[in-house]
Amino acid sequence: MARTSVILVGIAGDSGAGKSTFAEALRQRLGRARTTVVGLDDYHLLDREERKRLGVTALHPKANNFGLLVDHVWQLRQGRSVLKPVYDHQTGTFGRPERVVPRDVVLLEGLHPFLMVLLRELLDFKIYYDTHRDLRVRWKVQRDAAERGYTEEEVRREIERRRPDVERYVEPQRRHADLLIRLLPGGRGDDGVRVCLLEPARAPSRVVRWVALAARFGLLGAAPVYDRLHGRAFHGVDLADPVPAAAAAAVLEMADVPTGAGDALNGGDLTPVEFTQTLVAGVVRTLADGAEIPRTSEPHLTVQVS
Template sequence: MKLSISIVALAAATASAFMPSNSGLRASSLQMALKDGEVPIVIGLAADSGCGKSTFMRRVTSTFGGDQCGPLGGGFGNGGWETNTLVSDMATVICLDDYHLNDRTGRKVSGLTALNTAEQRFDLMFEHVKALKEGKTIMKPIYNHVNGTLDEPEKIEPTPVIIIEGLHPFVDERVRDLIDFSLYLDISPEVKLNWKIQRDMEERGHSLESIMASIEARKPDFDAFIEPQKKFADYIIEVLPTDLDPNDKKTLKVRAIQKKGVQDFNPTYLFDEGSTISWVPSADKLSSPAPGIKLAYTQEQYFGNDVSVLEMDGNFDNIQELVYVESNLGNANSKFYGEVTQAMLSLADSPGSNNGTGLMQTLAAFAIRELYNKKAATAKLAANKVAAAASA
């Protein structure tokens, strides 16, 4: 008999994901004002293009709940402008592509790619992140991905959680110092190739030669400017080919590399904190298609830092059965038993929801929520002490 749970309020959880841009919602309809004494936290997410940042952001923002909307401007088709910014009651997601120095035409003149740090406006990025963290409104530029132009700036108001995501969040030391928690999506070259073949060759009709040429053209700048940021991350989600079947090109092994000693963050563990575990769940408790499923938990060194690594290799047949794995996780930062599984089910149609990418992204989202709650409680306590001293 397989384990399953009744997921309460699944429809409500699903509705909390970002609505389409034509839903009619606007930032002005959201309760975005910071509370007295509230200091926003800043989350940084670094990854190459096409590595699942958008799906990850949906998992993070839906974890906080509250009213949410899609792109701030509404897009061309809804009387607005093209924009990359996502907003909700609790969170604002800023795409760092908006800090490109040149538009697409300008980069043809410079001969540099968007991955090159010389094509980024780091001074402005720092000024804006600093202002938002101080509770100030900014006018942020827009890089238009549709036609490659730099459009009119948009007004961004601070929310309790500010997420900056893109190619270069950890390059500038000044910006790094403003970030409260940093994440890196590390997709192996083999998986990147398989994903691009599936998308560009199978779905868009591109040739294998053109796909390989595109990857090779980007590789030098990726190696020089993007990948080195891994060493600054507190949480790395590493996506690798499966170890269960060398001929399987679609099944993934996913590792959550969690830095120890980060303020207000406790790594998730399997069974016994600080131990080394390899676990193949019983088929009576957790079904999975061939080549099966395996989980592991280890203690390692990563760029000279002590880390705990949680690993999952394989796919679930039934996402509801994830509750069995969840019952053996510690420091999952869930509010109630089954919340991790509920969150996975609420985005069941999103990429990775039946494998380790969705699981590790969900655990990272819960860690961000817990970090926010801890920092908010600390800030509130400090504000109360100041208020008590002033009235004494």
């Protein structure tokens, strides 16, 4: 079958979860020359003042231009560049559009990449970044106070105001994920973060089976995890301890996943977060090296949310 080098990876999650940091870590491991990152906040339809006047948050579907987003994602999947809007978080307004050129891998990170059926169907790999609320609040306060001109009190007040929309529009997207990365307090590494990796039960496993196998061989420490989210069963592994570089390399080898120049496998232990970044980058690299050509028919742009 014909091949293409354009792979679309969706990274969903609430504001402050660490999606942008995760996407940048993947880009470093995959190589900047073959990775394009698109922040979906740029597809807000309303600026900050307009949202205030209408009494909606940025998480509400009517505050986002999903028609343009779907069209641009389809164009990127075909290997075509797009003229993307730019949302300035510091001012809450829109800047000049910028040209985005798709490389081998396009990472789409934002609040709503799995909200619409049509958008989900365009993605090759769907990751939900499910960070514990205590970490999410701490990181969002640090980021928005330092980079976006808010006070800590304003950030915390906005988090509470947005919570109903998070529960209604963002968190239900977890049920559509191919991989759910759950960051929790209580890790025994320097960052104090442990990671649960979860995949849908009865679905092909790209990640969990190999980590579980390595744990059974005694290469790393991982406990089994089970959960049910929005009517869908997930199973996975819980990583609290640092992972030796040799164990990380063994997991990649078992999964038949290639390593890259950006993978930290020659040093000491990897934190669970670093191990996850390296493993997911390997999975995406495998997809990019053997991608099938996408549909060529243009999608119907009626927005369907489910």
